[in-house]
Amino acid sequence: MSAPVIEPVRTTAPKAKARRSGKTQRTTPARFDTALGWNDRPGAAWALRILLCATALGIFAAPFLAILSGAFTRNASGSSLSFLPHDSTLLNFTVAGERGIWDYFSNSLVIAGGGLLLQLVVCTLAAYALARHRFRGQALILTLFMLTMMLPEEVIAIPLSLVLGDVPVVHLDLKGTVWGVILPLGAWGFSVMMLTEFMKDIPDEIEEAARLDGVGELRMLWQIVLPLCKPALGVAGVLGFIMIWDQYLLPLIAAKDPTDYTVTVALSVLRTDPEVGSGVVLAGAVIALLPSLIVYLLLQRSLVTGIAAGATKG
């Protein structure tokens, strides 16, 4: 897939560059914004870039149009998917509703809302201690939180499902409750790391001044540190939401019976229902897709900078 994409770039872009530097003797400082030296002036390179962008959109974004159109198409039961709905209808959504999709959806919302709230609170508290305090064993604690990142849910799924059925010491059965999904999501190493890095950058002077005014720890966190951390909290919130919404295995093993499933897991239930066509499955997919899509489109800038920052610091 990649070879035909690269080849033409190599041949055309230098031509564009030669023409630019040859004709105008660098009236405006030649543009070296991008690695390939793209420029905005119409020409062969420009046309090629538009073509390639269109291809990229076709590969990565167009399938989403297919989901949408399929969900609104009557009798998309067998196979046909296209980019425009023919014979459009809301019937698929009605049928999906009858199969309980909205119950699954509300399960998902409760889990995403509660999980995210818990995750933000827990990770903020931990990050505050790690960033603004010095104590013995700090390095060890930092390592422990990093380990939570390296410990994939998949690997601990089987013992975790036993633990959820009988939480050690307190002997609670969390299976079939939303807590079974929410609690394991609480300590997320990524958020702890990112918030810690961010909180470390807050100048000591601000904290010292507040201390002189007799500000206690909780007020310090709530009124001084948190307002300064809004951007980082935004990133942690978006990434956390998308991560929680993407959970598959955890809701699966924490459920007692299929009514406890989240909407993403319920899609497979919908699919295996013989009386349900692909139009209905797609309607379910649209419902499952919408929240993360909305969050992404509203807050995409902080998400993208967050991934980049998290990755380069990681």
Added chain:
Amino acid sequence: MTATVTTPAVTTPVTRRGRGLTKKSVVPWLFLAPGLLLALVFKFWPMAKGVWLSFFDVRPFLGDKWTGLDNYTRVLTDHRFQDAIGHTLLLGIGQSLGAIVLGFVLALLLEGQARSLKIVRTAVFLPAVTATAVVGELWRLMYYPTSDGLINSGLDFFGLGPVQFLDNPDLALWSTMAMGIWIWAPYNMVIIMAGLAGVDRSLYEAAAMDGVSLRQRLRYVTLPAIRPALGIVLTLAAIRGLRVFTEVYVLTGGGPAGSTEVWMTRAYTLGFTRNDIGGASAASVVLLCVTLLLTVTVNHFRKRGDVR
């Protein structure tokens, strides 16, 4: 990442009445307590329990029986697990490399400040924010095996017959890989783009002055500059490749005829469908060890690279 090795003598802070321990030294632990508690109960305890169970024949009502390394030998000599190792490696490596190359191409293509480019980037990133289960359903329908399936109708246009993407044991793994590349390429694009943004522009200018070809410019200016970003992408991809589960589980469920069975789907089947908790735990522990080993190795090389 720096603080992994230097963990001096672990001091438990619980000796509250000690002379040096004032209110001040207790405070950080109060803030840390919820996170540590949750991590302990839902991460570290299950991990320890998994290691423990892997040495037992787990029998729900009869009591567990110590069997030593039996589970491990059983899992490692099971031919379905051996096949799964191959599939996991092939899928992990193919998917990672594909997603990195495609992500790099995308980053080069979509680099820039123009508003239209930002819109394209937003759209291209969609697969990365979509829940894997949704992506799986989408691809199942795109791979629909008759000529009116989305991809097959495209192939039909070129006169190529309907392809049984997921039902053909020789093709199913490659079809799964294509979906994995589709999911992860945009993600890699963002990280590589962050690397590209950090490249010193004057180097490009200097290279152009020296009459360097575009290919050489990419080779000698761009690639070295984004090496750290590539290192991160590679680490993340390798770990993701090993633990791949949801993609395969929702797309093929391991079928047809076990041709897409990966290590984790096999362990899942063993643990939850066959109720062989001991064997599944042993399989998980093996995967955990490999993951940790890989992380440590890659980190080691990355640090050495940074110093140089």
